[in-house]
Amino acid sequence: MANVSKNSRTASATQRFECVCGGEVKMKSVFSKGKLRFVAQCEKCNRQERRPSDFR
Numbered sequence: 895m896a897n898v899s900k901n902s903r904t905a906s907a908t909q910r911f912e913c914v915c916g917g918e919v920k921m922k923s924v925f926s927k928g929k930l931r932f933v934a935q936c937e938k939c940n941r942q943e944r945r946p947s948d949f950r
């Protein structure tokens with residue numbers, strides 16, 4: 895029972911999105927109009943979309 899592997903964590907939350915430019919899309923928290931919201935931004939071309947899936 896004490897023999898827990900370091901790699902036992904599941905990769906369930908690992909969702910990766912790619913921009914059309916080939917850059918990686920990351921979620922950013924943006925504070926706008928008094929509300930904290932998340933936007934998806936490409937690291938390469940700095941394109942911003944409301945959702946990571948909008949980059950397709």
Ligand SMILES: [Zn+2]
Pocket residue numbers: 913914915916917936937938939940941
């Ligand atoms: Zn891009």
